[in-house]
Amino acid sequence: MSNNVVDSAGYAIEGVDLWKTFYTSSGGIKRKRIKVEALRGLTVRVPKGVIYGLLGPNGAGKTTFVKIITTLLLPDKGDARVLGYNVLREAPTVRKNIGVMLSVERGFFWKLSGYENLLYFAMIYGMPRREAEERVEELLKLVGLKELGGDEKHFEDMSLGMRARLGLARALLKDPPVLILDEPTLGLDPTSARRLRNLLTDLARRQGKTILLTTHNMYEAEEICDTVGIIRKGKLVAEGSPSQLKRMVSEYYSVRVTGRGTREVFEETGRYIVDKYSGSRYKVVARENERLSLIILSPVGSEEQILAETVQKLVDKGARITDARIIEPTLEDVFIKISGEEP
Template sequence: MECAVETFDLTKIFENKEKGVKRRIKAVDHVNIKVKKGEFFGLLGPNGAGKTTLIKMLCTIILPTEGTAKVNGYDIIKEPHKVRSSFGWFHGETGGRSLYWRLNAEDNLRFYAYLQNVPKDIAEKRIDALLEFFELTEDRKKLVKDYSTGMKVRVMLARALLHNPPILFMDEPTIGLDTISAVETRRLLKALNAELGKTIIFTSHNMFEVEQLCERIAIMKDGKIIVDASPSALRDMLRDIHAIEVEIKEADDLKGIVKILGGLPIVKQVIEVKNDPYNIVIRLQVEDEYDAIPIVANKLHSMNAKVLAVRRSEPTLEDIFVKLTREEAV
């Protein structure tokens, strides 16, 4: 297997002083991963898991405390300049703040191509190709300040590709985006991987995103990789997890309903609660779906809840995420 990215006991320890006492925080703890060339690889974890610290080490932004890694075959400690020419980096942000809003898309890309030492003749051809790929050709002369959020994201993705890197680090690229912009960003990332053959290392809190995009997923907790598998293999781990979904119209005391449902003997835990303007969906992990459905429905009716549906729910990657990161029995 030819690796685009490989880590060798990669570790990062931060030290700080609190009230005169030195503290050592192991943000990344002896991580060993291999990402194949052309792979779409997902990195998941709760806040503080170490995802961004890991990406920053791979991007040579910070040095590891122990261990090392290779990016495109180059050592991040011994050959940082070669590593930097091998990847494009996209960090999720709201509103395209890292772009120059008083310049148009074309001039933004021209400026960043200059900073990246892309020869002028090559840069012009590449800018034309990227604007076409990201469907910005007609708006290339429009000032970025007049762009929609989704258009700004496309310019930032184009910027990451100016030097034609084989590897892309996408650090929560859809964070803060509206639904339409997030869908469009995912479509473009798929195209970068499938059509241009880019290796993509993708971090996200969104389980739906990684399930849709990634061939393989690693889950981090407390700086360690706790699982590394394909989405289908992760689902196999969920065969012993039974879940139901409750949909109600509205609730004056949603917290009270969730607490009562979570306290039923047949309910192991409340997995998630989604509350939008139209309805409320509560997912419950239960002992047995078919036994739980009438029990939960009767309890809701006894509370005069406006029940729309109580149904069996297929296990999702969200369930494995909860299972592995919360260390709760299933």
């Protein structure tokens, strides 16, 4: 690890120029050595108090990065810090300040209850027994496991949703300022996933916790992340808020107004907008129930302004509007365009 001086002011998590190569082997008698470059100069900076989503296709290096910043894995080169503490030289302090959730399905004693499992880990992290008991009770309520009987249920009998909540409770045992979650909603049903997302949002907004999560779920990243980083082949290839990223791949604003009226009215309105905003294009599309949609693509002006003007013009010409919206590219479009792969 290099001795790069890193200014960590304002950053909860910081990985600078991280490199990691793994060597595996395959074959029976004649073994073949395989070199896998998991990280190739990855730099990620997560400001304090935000929810940061790390996206990337399988094998992009997300989990390797998570393992490095959680002190579970040593990088070959580069500098990594959590709240300014070096993950190599100050590993015990880093561990005190982070809560980690790596897998929803496993990671607990199968024959022990939710309460027993949490109490075990609280004591493993150095919490005195009495304090641990109180904290576990508090967390079981916070994550909603108490009301589901998850405190007494053995881990093996828990649903995936309950396991995810238990995992989050463990990550919160030390009340750490930083939470690092590797695909926390993987395999969860939509309701459980939404509950977990709500919990995470609450933790960030109300308690000011910094959350780094890796995910394949674009909807999730779009819904709860303040900042999203996309990594590909061990490097950060894009970063920004979901709307900034979407703008990166979209050259045109897209506005769609649907309603009832004559085609002439819709065509005239389209021409009016195109004349006013140079470089714009329009298209009128027939919909079911004798409705029409006017779609405008514009590289200039704001989408809100164009939408408002289009609606106003159509109404003035006697059309009845049933739907009006700005059509943005999804984060999935961004991901596919930037990473070149399906999420």
